[in-house]
Amino acid sequence: MMSKLIFGRYIPGNSVIHHMDPRAKLLLSFYFIGIIFIANNWPTYVLLFAFTLLAIKLSGVKWSFFINGVKPLIWLILFTVVLQILFSASGGHVYLQWGIITISQFGLINGVYIFCRFVLIIFMSTLLTLTTPPLELSDAIEYLLMPLKVVHFPVYEVALMLSIALRFVPTLMDETEKIMNAQRARGVDFGEGNIFQQMRAIVPLLIPLFVSSFNRAEDLATAMEARGYQGGEGRSKYRILKWHGRDTWATVAFAALTVALVFLRA
Amino acid sequence: MSQIIDVEHLNYRYPQQAADQLTLTDISFTVAAGEWVAIVGHNGSGKSTLAKNLNGLLAPVSGKITIDGQVLSEQTVWDIRRKIGMVFQNPDNQFVGATVEDDVAFSLENQGIPRDEMLSRVAEALAQVDMQDFATREPARLSGGQKQRVALAGMIAARPQILILDEATSMLDPEGRAEVLQTIRQMKADSDLTVLSITHDIDEAANANRVLVVNDGHLVEEGTPAEIFQHGPALIKMGLDMPYPERLKAALARLGVQVPATYLTEKGMADWLWQLRSNK
Numbered sequence: 001m002m003s004k005l006i007f008g009r010y011i012p013g014n015s016v017i018h019h020m021d022p023r024a025k026l027l028l029s030f031y032f033i034g035i036i037f038i039a040n041n042w043p044t045y046v047l048l049f050a051f052t053l054l055a056i057k058l059s060g061v062k063w064s065f066f067i068n069g070v071k072p073l074i075w076l077i078l079f080t081v082v083l084q085i086l087f088s089a090s091g092g093h094v095y096l097q098w099g100i101i102t103i104s105q106f107g108l109i110n111g112v113y114i115f116c117r118f119v120l121i122i123f124m125s126t127l128l129t130l131t132t133p134p135l136e137l138s139d140a141i142e143y144l145l146m147p148l149k150v151v152h153f154p155v156y157e158v159a160l161m162l163s164i165a166l167r168f169v170p171t172l173m174d175e176t177e178k179i180m181n182a183q184r185a186r187g188v189d190f191g192e193g194n195i196f197q198q199m200r201a202i203v204p205l206l207i208p209l210f211v212s213s214f215n216r217a218e219d220l221a222t223a224m225e226a227r228g229y230q231g232g233e234g235r236s237k238y239r240i241l242k243w244h245g246r247d248t249w250a251t252v253a254f255a256a257l258t259v260a261l262v263f264l265r266a
Numbered sequence: 267m268s269q270i271i272d273v274e275h276l277n278y279r280y281p282q283q284a285a286d287q288l289t290l291t292d293i294s295f296t297v298a299a300g301e302w303v304a305i306v307g308h309n310g311s312g313k314s315t316l317a318k319n320l321n322g323l324l325a326p327v328s329g330k331i332t333i334d335g336q337v338l339s340e341q342t343v344w345d346i347r348r349k350i351g352m353v354f355q356n357p358d359n360q361f362v363g364a365t366v367e368d369d370v371a372f373s374l375e376n377q378g379i380p381r382d383e384m385l386s387r388v389a390e391a392l393a394q395v396d397m398q399d400f401a402t403r404e405p406a407r408l409s410g411g412q413k414q415r416v417a418l419a420g421m422i423a424a425r426p427q428i429l430i431l432d433e434a435t436s437m438l439d440p441e442g443r444a445e446v447l448q449t450i451r452q453m454k455a456d457s458d459l460t461v462l463s464i465t466h467d468i469d470e471a472a473n474a475n476r477v478l479v480v481n482d483g484h485l486v487e488e489g490t491p492a493e494i495f496q497h498g499p500a501l502i503k504m505g506l507d508m509p510y511p512e513r514l515k516a517a518l519a520r521l522g523v524q525v526p527a528t529y530l531t532e533k534g535m536a537d538w539l540w541q542l543r544s545n546k
Contacts (some may be wrong), residue, residue: 104486164364170404170405171405171406196369219359222352223359225345226321226323227352227376227420228373229372230376235376236375236380236384237375238368238382238388
């Protein structure tokens with residue numbers, strides 16, 4: 001169940017989006033969040049939606065995954081939208097005024113814009129995580145952190161830590177499952193009773209898990225040393241990232257989008 | 267034949283131990299290049315400690331270790347680690363890479379080997395252990411035996427002269443164990459690899475040219491497997507295991523449970539245990 005939460009994110013596929021360089025995907029996703037703020041009228045938002053939907057279409061991932069991505073955040077979004085509608089600076093036609101609450105034409109429009117922004121950001125970041133395996137993301141992060149080497153930030157080490165952490169998630173999940181079964185066999189009920197009882201049941205789970213993680217870490221460090229690991233310096237890399245033509249084209253598409261947005265904005 | 271491993275009067279004590287307590291006491295032995303030596307002994311007899319001394323994972327109190335003509339010291343430790351490949355007990359806890367090929371490449375990355383050469387060496391090593399179809403798999407989707415074969419592929423790729431197996435098959439099921447042993451025999455046939463296997467498994471010890479028996483930190487016996495196996499039941503005292511179901515049966519019999527006299531496999535033992543209550 002828990003492993004689905006983390007690893008079910010990535011949907012293997014063979015689309016052009018899946019094959020993009022993770023660096024390009026990561027950077028362009030961040031860039032997209034930036035340029036959303038250029039949009040300030042209907043044509044620009046329509047353009048952004050068209051662009052996002054086209055990217056989703058290209059990825060070949062089912063729409064439902066994206067709708068599901070919005071669902072857990074829907075209350076946060078609605079809360080923000082309502083605040084925006086009720087308390088934002090008034091302008092245009094005022095529909096209702098009561099104390100400090102003002103519902104105005106501008107407020108309403110702003111609320112809808114904010115809703116669009118949230119949905120766009122969630123769609124794009126969901127697209128990133130659905131089409132990029134965690135390991136590739138960690139490679140991209142390593143590459144993008146490279147400039148920090150100047151200030152002696154241990155980039156290689158952090159990247160290795162990240163990839164080992166990812167590699168051990170399923171192992172620890174299996175272990176949790178085993179310990180849970182062992183506790184169930186002794187009569188512990190998980191997911192029963194009130195919240196305090198449920199939290200109580202977790203404690204005998206965490207302690208053995210914690211202890212075994214430390215043992216694993218110890219063993220792993222020994223194995224790494226035996227295999228000649230002496231820190232990041234002087235290591236060569238087996239996995240490398242390749243920038244392809246499609247990544248350049250994607251960048252060009254984003255540049256064109258930016259130009260169009262600036263042109264269309266009010 | 268030249269001596270690839272030469273251990274002279276090795277003494278070792280863990281830092282937290284009292285000064286008069288030694289985990290290893292005055293251990294001396296040599297291993298010829300190309301030999302297969304098994305080290306047997308009880309849990310806690312110091313076998314694994316001995317192995318970790320050989321590649322400098324632990325530093326001895328006194329004594330001299332020479333590997334392929336190089337005396338182990340702080341200056342030579344990294345050279346020596348390149349000469350020694352070590353496979354440990356727990357298949358999961360030595361799998362560093364996020365995928366099979368990444369793990370095989372780990373030692374090579376540490377040595378700073380250029381990528382083109384890594385690609386060919388990794389592919390070659392995976393083919394040798396018959397895991398080439400699993401190159402991009404994650405460790406979570408492999409069996410214990412497959413993970414240990416990947417660990418062996420990592421060794422093949424790094425091309426050490428000595429392979430130390432620290433109870434490498436002890437956590438595997440019988441099939442996994444057979445797979446791994448077969449792979450090691452194959453590796454041994456392909457190159458003049460020296461193998462040092464620390465084991466409880468009688469089959470694994472039987473593969474060796476020579477068996478060393480360690481007890482309580484002392485090297486107590488040395489001989490060919492045939493010589494050692496003549497001891498019969500005393501083998502158990504030396505730390506060579508009876509098969510697991512047999513041990514479980516013995517333990518149950520001691521508690522007064524009636525156990526079947528016939529030999530049971532692990533599966534058969536599990537079935538029998540399930541039915542134990544209901545048959546009463």
